[in-house]
Amino acid sequence: MNETTTYTGFWQESPRPGILGWLLTTDHKRIGIMYLGCIISMFIIGAVLGLALRLELIAPGPTIMGPQTYNATFTVHGIIMIFMFLIPSIPAAFGNLLLPLHIGARDVSFPKLNLLSWYCYMAGLVLVIFAMFGGGGVPDTGWTFYVPFSTQTTTNVNLAAFAAFMLGFSSILTGINFVTTVHRLRCEGMKWGRLPLFVWTLYATAWIQVLATPMIGITLVLVILERTFGAGLFDAARGGDPILFQHLFWIYSHPAVYIMILPGMGVVSEMIPTFARKPLFGYWAMALSSLAIAFAGSLVWAHHMYASGMSDLAVLVFSFLTFIVAIPSAIKVFNWISTLHKGSIELAPPMLFALAFIFNFAIGGLGGLALGAAASDIHLHDTTFVVGHFHYVMFGGGGFALFGAMHYWLPKFTGRMYNHKVAAIGWALLFVGFNITYMAMQAVGIMGMPRRYYDYLPEFHTLNLVATIGSWMLAAGLIVMFVNLWQGLRKGAPIGKNPWGGATLEWAIPSPPPLDNFGPEDPVVTKGPYEFKGVVADEY
Amino acid sequence: MNSLANPTAQAVDNVLIYIFGVSLLLLLGITVATIYLVVKYRRSKYPEPTSDCHGNMWLEAIWTILPTLIVLTMFWYGWTNYTGLREVPDDALEITATARMWSWQFEYPDGRRANKLYVPVNKPIKVHLKSTDVLHSFFAPAFRVKRDAVPGIDTYVWFEATQPGSYDIFCAEYCGVGHADMTTSIEALAEAEYATWSQPQQPSTEPRGLTVLNELGCTGCHSLDGSEGIAPSLFELSGQQRKISVDGKLSEVTIDVEYLRRAIREPNAELVEGYDPMMPSYDDATLSDEDLQAVIDYLLGKVAEAESVQINANELLENNGCIGCHSTDGSESIAPTFKGIAEREVTIIRDGQEMTLKVDVDYLRRALLKPNEELVKGFPGIMPAADYLSDDEIEAIIQHLLKQ
Numbered sequence: 001m002n003e004t005t006t007y008t009g010f011w012q013e014s015p016r017p018g019i020l021g022w023l024l025t026t027d028h029k030r031i032g033i034m035y036l037g038c039i040i041s042m043f044i045i046g047a048v049l050g051l052a053l054r055l056e057l058i059a060p061g062p063t064i065m066g067p068q069t070y071n072a073t074f075t076v077h078g079i080i081m082i083f084m085f086l087i088p089s090i091p092a093a094f095g096n097l098l099l100p101l102h103i104g105a106r107d108v109s110f111p112k113l114n115l116l117s118w119y120c121y122m123a124g125l126v127l128v129i130f131a132m133f134g135g136g137g138v139p140d141t142g143w144t145f146y147v148p149f150s151t152q153t154t155t156n157v158n159l160a161a162f163a164a165f166m167l168g169f170s171s172i173l174t175g176i177n178f179v180t181t182v183h184r185l186r187c188e189g190m191k192w193g194r195l196p197l198f199v200w201t202l203y204a205t206a207w208i209q210v211l212a213t214p215m216i217g218i219t220l221v222l223v224i225l226e227r228t229f230g231a232g233l234f235d236a237a238r239g240g241d242p243i244l245f246q247h248l249f250w251i252y253s254h255p256a257v258y259i260m261i262l263p264g265m266g267v268v269s270e271m272i273p274t275f276a277r278k279p280l281f282g283y284w285a286m287a288l289s290s291l292a293i294a295f296a297g298s299l300v301w302a303h304h305m306y307a308s309g310m311s312d313l314a315v316l317v318f319s320f321l322t323f324i325v326a327i328p329s330a331i332k333v334f335n336w337i338s339t340l341h342k343g344s345i346e347l348a349p350p351m352l353f354a355l356a357f358i359f360n361f362a363i364g365g366l367g368g369l370a371l372g373a374a375a376s377d378i379h380l381h382d383t384t385f386v387v388g389h390f391h392y393v394m395f396g397g398g399g400f401a402l403f404g405a406m407h408y409w410l411p412k413f414t415g416r417m418y419n420h421k422v423a424a425i426g427w428a429l430l431f432v433g434f435n436i437t438y439m440a441m442q443a444v445g446i447m448g449m450p451r452r453y454y455d456y457l458p459e460f461h462t463l464n465l466v467a468t469i470g471s472w473m474l475a476a477g478l479i480v481m482f483v484n485l486w487q488g489l490r491k492g493a494p495i496g497k498n499p500w501g502g503a504t505l506e507w508a509i510p511s512p513p514p515l516d517n518f519g520p521e522d523p524v525v526t527k528g529p530y531e532f533k534g535v536v537a538d539e540y
Numbered sequence: 541m542n543s544l545a546n547p548t549a550q551a552v553d554n555v556l557i558y559i560f561g562v563s564l565l566l567l568l569g570i571t572v573a574t575i576y577l578v579v580k581y582r583r584s585k586y587p588e589p590t591s592d593c594h595g596n597m598w599l600e601a602i603w604t605i606l607p608t609l610i611v612l613t614m615f616w617y618g619w620t621n622y623t624g625l626r627e628v629p630d631d632a633l634e635i636t637a638t639a640r641m642w643s644w645q646f647e648y649p650d651g652r653r654a655n656k657l658y659v660p661v662n663k664p665i666k667v668h669l670k671s672t673d674v675l676h677s678f679f680a681p682a683f684r685v686k687r688d689a690v691p692g693i694d695t696y697v698w699f700e701a702t703q704p705g706s707y708d709i710f711c712a713e714y715c716g717v718g719h720a721d722m723t724t725s726i727e728a729l730a731e732a733e734y735a736t737w738s739q740p741q742q743p744s745t746e747p748r749g750l751t752v753l754n755e756l757g758c759t760g761c762h763s764l765d766g767s768e769g770i771a772p773s774l775f776e777l778s779g780q781q782r783k784i785s786v787d788g789k790l791s792e793v794t795i796d797v798e799y800l801r802r803a804i805r806e807p808n809a810e811l812v813e814g815y816d817p818m819m820p821s822y823d824d825a826t827l828s829d830e831d832l833q834a835v836i837d838y839l840l841g842k843v844a845e846a847e848s849v850q851i852n853a854n855e856l857l858e859n860n861g862c863i864g865c866h867s868t869d870g871s872e873s874i875a876p877t878f879k880g881i882a883e884r885e886v887t888i889i890r891d892g893q894e895m896t897l898k899v900d901v902d903y904l905r906r907a908l909l910k911p912n913e914e915l916v917k918g919f920p921g922i923m924p925a926a927d928y929l930s931d932d933e934i935e936a937i938i939q940h941l942l943k944q
Contacts, residue, residue, distance in 0.1 A: 061816075067717045142714050148691060149674040149716060154920050236692020242675060243690060276581070277588065282595040285604075307677060307686045307712075309695040312626055316619055323611040330607040331600070333570060338599065340577035342591035347578070355574060362570050366563035369611065373618025375555040378625055379684040382677060382712040446556075448681025450712040453720040457708065532589075 009415070009512030026111035027515060029413065031118055032096030038125065039089050040482075046080040047478060049073050054437070054471040057464045060456055070454035071140040072155070076132060078143030079160060083167045084128065086398055087256060088121060090263035091209070092174055094405045095202045097413060099178060101506040102196045104187025104523040106516055109180040117173035120166050127163035131156040142452060144253070147234040147245045151226045158227055161220040168213045171259070175209030178202055189525035196504045196529040197280060200287040201266030204294035208255045208262075212298060216252035219245065243308055250301035258297040260394055261361075262290060264401030265332055268354045271408055272336050274502045275351035276343030279530040282335040289328035296325040306377045315374050322372035329365050333358060348500065349423035353404030356431045360396025364389060367442065385445025388438040396434055403430070403481060408500065410489055415511040417495050418488020426481035433473030440467035501537030504529045544682055546702045551621040552684035559614050625685060628698040632664035639669065639676035639689040641922060642718030642874075643864030644709065648738070653859045657709065657726045660734035661701045669695045672924050677713035680726055688713050701728035716922075717874055718864065749838025752831045752854045756822065756863075771819065772812050778840045783813040800836045805879020805944035807869010821867015823878020824904070824941020825860060825926065828853010832868075833943050853940035856933055860926065868944070875923065876916050882942045887917040904938045 010029045014021035022030055053073055056064050065073065096114065100107055108114050132138050137155040150157050182195075182203045195203075223245070225231040232238035234245045273280045280286060302310065302318040336358055345351070367389040370376045380386060411417050444463035449456055456464065498507040505523055506513070544550075581589075635657065636647045646657045646667075659665045669678050671689035679686040683699035701707070711722035729737060753759050753774070766775035772782070780795045790813065793799050802810060804827065808817035827835070831854030857863055857878075865875035876886070881904075887896045894917065897903060906914060911923035926934065 061818075067720065071714075071717060071719075140716070146675055146714070149714070152674060152922060153716065236690070241692075243693070279592065279594050281593065282600050285595065285600045306622075308688050309690045309693050312623070315622065319619055319622075320615055323615040326611050327604060327608050331604055334599075334603040335595075337570065337573050337577065340574065340581060342586075342589060342593070343577075343581045344583045344586045344589045345578050345581045346583040355578065358574060359571060362567055366567055369563055369614055370556060370559045373555055373559055373614050374622030375552050375618045375625065376559060377618075378622065378686050379552045379556065379681070381686055382679070448679070448708070448710070450679060450710045450720075452714040453710075455720040457723075533592075 009510060010515045011512060013515035024115070026107070026115050028096045028100050028107050028111065028114060029513060031114050032093055032098075033413070034118055035088060035096060035121070036093040038121065039085055039093055042080050042084040042125070043089075044482075046077055046085055047475070049077040049080070051471055051475055053077060054468045056454060057456070058468040059465070060458055060461055062455070065454075067454045068137075068140065071142075071452070072138035074452060075139050075142050075160075076128075079128060079139070079164065081394075082143050082256070082260075083164050084121075084125060086260040086394055087167070087171055088174075089260070089398065089402050090267060090405060091178070091202060091205055091259065092117075092121070092170070094267070094402075094409060095174070095178060095205075095263065098409065098506060099181060099199060099202055100185070101509070101513065101517060102199050102504055102529075103182065103185060103190050104505055104518065104525060105181065105185035106518065108177045109184055110177050113173050114177055117170045117177070120170035120173065124163045124165075124167035124170065127159055127166060131159035131163060134159060144249060145220065145223055145245075146249075147223065147226065147242050150223055151234065158224050161223050165217050165220050168217045171209045172213045175206040175213070178206035179210060182206075187523050187525060193283070194525055194528050195287070196266075197269035197283075197286055197290070198263070198266035201262045201269070201290045204290040205259050205262045208259050208294050208298065212252045212255040212259075215248060216256075219248040219252070222248070243305070243310055246305050246308055247302065250304045251298075254301040254304065255294075255298045257390075257393070258293055260398045262293060264357065264398045265290065267401045267405045267408070268336065268357050269332075270502075270504065271350045271354040271404060272339050273530040273532075274408075274500050275346045275348055275354070276340050277501065277532045278339055278343040279528065279532075280335070281338035281341075282331075283528070283530075285331055286335055289331045292328040293325060296321065296328070300325055303372055303377070306374055307381045319372060319374045319377075323369075326365065326369060326372070329361075333362060333365075349418075349420055349427060350404045350408035350500070352424060352427045352431075353400050353407060356427070357397055357400045357404065360392055360400060360434070363439075364392030364397055367392060379448075380445060382451055383445035384441045384449050384451050387451050388440075388442030388445060391438045391441070396438070400430075400434075403427075406485060409506075410485065411492075411495050411499055412506060412511050413513070414489040415494055416489050416492040417499060418484050418492050422480060422484040426477050426484055429473055429477030429480060431477075433470050433475075433477050436470030437467045437474055438470075440464070440470060496538035498535070498538050501532065501535050503527075503532050503535045507535075544702075546683055546700055548625055548699050549682065549684045551624040555614075555618050555621050558617055562610060562614070625698075628666045628696070629664040629700075632666040632698055633659070634666045634668065635659075636668045636670060637678060637689070638672060639678070639711065639722075640672040640861050640924060641674065641716055641865065642711070642722040643861035644678075644711075644722070644724045645859055645861055650738075652738070655858060655861075656724050658734065658737055659701055659726060659728055660731050661704050661728050662731070664698055664700045666696055666698045669697065673922065674715050675713045676711045676715050676722065679710045679712035680707055681710070682707040682726075686712055699726075701726065704728050704730050704733075722864075747838050748831065748834035749836070752827070752835050752852075753838070755855060756827065756858055758835075761819070771815060774839055776841070784810040785813055786810050795840075797836055797840065800839060801832065801882075801944050802870060802880045804832060804835065804868045805870060805881060806872070806877035807867060807879060808871030809877070809879065810870060817871055819867070819869035819871065820863055821869040821871050821877035821879050822854075822863050823857060823866030823868055823876075824853065824881065824937050824944060825862025825866060825878070825908070826854065826857020827863070827868050827878065827944075828856060828936050828940025829938075829943030830936065830940050831855075832940060851933055851936040853933075853936040856929070856937055857940075860929070862926075865923070875919055878941060878944050881944050888914040889917055890914045899942075901938055901942065904941055905934060908934055908937065 139155045139157050139160040141150040233240045234242050300322045303322040306315050440463045444460050449460045638645045647653050669689040671691045676689040685697040685699050687695045687697045707726040709724045761771035763773045766773050777795045804822050806821050807819035867877040870877050870879040884899045908926040912921035915921050
């Protein structure tokens with residue numbers, strides 16, 4: 001095959017040549033690729049920090065770092081993973097790549113705003129680097145910035161808080177863009193009832209991004225004011241209230257959890273029908289439960305605060321609301337499983353990640369029940385059970401969904417396929433290593449080990465050792481997966497339009513897609529996103 | 541998770557067992573169903589799907605209503621048992637816990653203070669939580685109770701020990717570099733023992749130095765009988781030679797008054813070979829000059845007559861949490877060590893200016909009362925002012941420190 005004449009789509013077609021063709025691009029696919037590059041880089045840095053934390057905890061007492069370094073490490077691990085990896089991961093990278101393709105549009109509503117949001121992300125990234133290496137020391141507040149500690153510590157909290165503020169702007173701009181795009185740019189025949197589920201979840205997510213993110217921006221600015229000018233808002237000695245900060249912080253940061261998981265649910269809802277060759281079971285239940293999660297998820301923030309000293313009445317109300325949000329999540333799980341019934345199931349690599357997502361998310365979600373109930377949360381709160389729990393949701397859910405999306409859609413965008421056997425090996429290492437690591441963490445938390453402890457009592461040793469060993473397996477899985485993807489997507493076998501037999505619009509255009517997505521004719525949609533009759537997967 | 545027969549632990553454990561039990565069944569069902577369907581409907585057996593089902597209203601209704609009912613039972617059970625954690629029995633003994641970076645202090649109704657929570661068994665204990673600086677959280681896993689200590693807000697927990705024993709207390713709310721070390725214990729004593737403990741202290745006949753060693757917990761690591769544990773024994777120290785390492789360099793010292801003073805004030809500056817730098821340093825806020833001298837006299841075999849104890853600066857330093865940060869063994873992580881403070885020249889920052897001065901009475905008084913006006917270079921300005929102590933107590937601490 002002659003490489004020089006190989007079709008390369010949006011990778012080569014550009015109004016500007018070279019690097020400027022990327023830095024000044026308004027093409028949603030190029031912006032998506034730039035996001036993906038940054039996000040994966042951030043993930044790798046965050047993962048290395050996480051492995052260092054686990055290594056420190058391999059035995060009681062100091063092993064590879066002292067307490068201040070440990071505190072700085074978990075703070076930076078959290079800031080990177082939450083604000084620079086999970087929140088932008090699927091929406092900013094795969095949302096940009098796919099949202100216009102899924103609804104038959106040629107770009108998002110505001111392409112220049114889209115580029116600006118990427119620059120806001122980059123500004124936040126640069127500020128975090130300054131916060132890490134500037135004078136004053138690496139921030140040591142944890143990603144939650146709880147006052148009064150965050151207003152007293154001498155480390156670079158202002159810079160880190162401002163970085164999160166900038167990253168918030170990036171998120172808001174993306175959200176505005178996606179809401180408008182879904183409303184305005186659906187192609188002919190793309191009724192609301194024909195939107196792929198991924199679009200529904202992006203739409204629900206975008207509303208949270210627009211409505212909730214300003215809260216974190218304001219709150220972090222208040223922390224900066226408190227630190228710089230002694231505003232006194234959170235200082236009890238001057239009539240302020242430290243618990244007020246926690247409310248303000250979680251009003252954003254709990255819905256942010258759904259920014260991280262909802263698009264992952266959308267990804268899984270695309271992959272399961274494709275690899276079962278069957279329509280998604282309960283389309284409207286799935287679509288509406290996405291909106292229900294976004295809505296109810298905005299009302300449960302104070303379940304992070306049962307032990308904070310807030311009133312018992314607030315505990316009652318927020319515990320009740322928290323259980324309400326469990327219901328749409330349960331509906332999703334049942335519908336995914338029902339989709340498998342009487343299907344024709346192929347365990348291709350993306351499907352493996354989708355099934356792992358269901359298992360991990362089920363454990364994370366069910367663990368959340370014990371945290372939502374008032375009495376049991378009092379014991380589990382601020383232990384490593386909580387750390388294990390949110391890694392099950394964020395990493396086992398959101399992370400695995402991202403990896404699944406990479407295996408499912410990146411061949412579409414590079415026109416080449418990775419090695420499936422190696423991908424399955426990487427998946428298995430990841431899945432087993434992940435569960436060893438975080439199940440051990442949950443168990444030691446039930447025993448009573450508090451989180452953010454760099455040292456611990458001897459009775460917690462065995463399970464910490466198990467978790468650390470699990471983290472090495474997890475790391476091995478990540479390496480296998482990334483190397484395989486990198487090699488396959490650059491040098492693998494070329495693929496046709498539709499390697500998996502998907503029925504959504506992106507599978508009807510060439511791989512990689514051309515700059516204008518659909519050629520001269522606008523697409524016209526006449527059937528739902530999961531009607532597989534007559535859809536044939538290409539051989540490759 | 542050992543299920544303990546105390547009221548708060550039972551309230552929490554019942555909820556945990558119910559929720560984890562139901563969750564496990566659901567997880568099992570989800571996993572088995574998924575594996576069964578994936579295996580049964582594999583593509584090699586069914587090249588095409590055998591159904592085109594788009595959904596089923598009845599099924600959707602069932603798996604909306606059933607989970608709703610299940611989670612509402614969890615909510616209600618969790619809430620009712622939570623109220624049990626909040627409603628304190630009327631006859632509870634009330635103790636005030638003050639959390640500060642990074643130590644706990646417990647104050648009893650009679651004004652007695654301790655750094656462990658001594659309680660009688662079979663008596664409800666209500667612990668009022670206060671914080672002097674940042675958020676902390678009182679967490680006693682054996683009783684399944686946890687509550688944040690918030691500056692400016694009064695919070696509480698209650699529990700009742702039903703068996704004598706020692707139970708961990710952790711700080712569960714991240715509070716900075718000493719967070720993981722902010723641990724102590726509930727010492728549940730049988731009623732008779734507690735009665736003895738809570739007696740007003742009798743004038744002691746044992747040497748003051750020995751009392752101090754026991755009170756500060758020194759004997760937890762250092763034996764008095766020559767047996768070696770995680771720390772060198774204190775048996776017949778006078779005139780012994782010790783190999784020590786200073787900044788990694790080995791040298792030999794003869795144990796004398798000066799060495800012991802340094803070894804208590806800044807224990808980790810000169811480490812005895814073969815031991816880890818884990819001893820906290822005891823500054824003059826935790827171990828007064830008088831008490832340090834008493835300890836040294838006791839260790840070197842020069843036991844003076846038991847004086848009429850006036851103010852025990854050692855106890856002040858311990859009970860006010862000073863030694864949580866200021867080591868007496870020379871180690872320095874969070875705050876300067878007390879070890880050798882009397883002979884030290886310190887570089888301080890005052891009004892943004894750096895200056896070096898010799899430690900003396902006036903400096904120590906300023907450092908105790910307005911600690912953050914002259915910060916020792918390299919340390920954060922986080923020390924609370926000790927202005928709640930009486931003048932006599934301040935003087936006792938200063939004199940004690942100057943003997944370090």
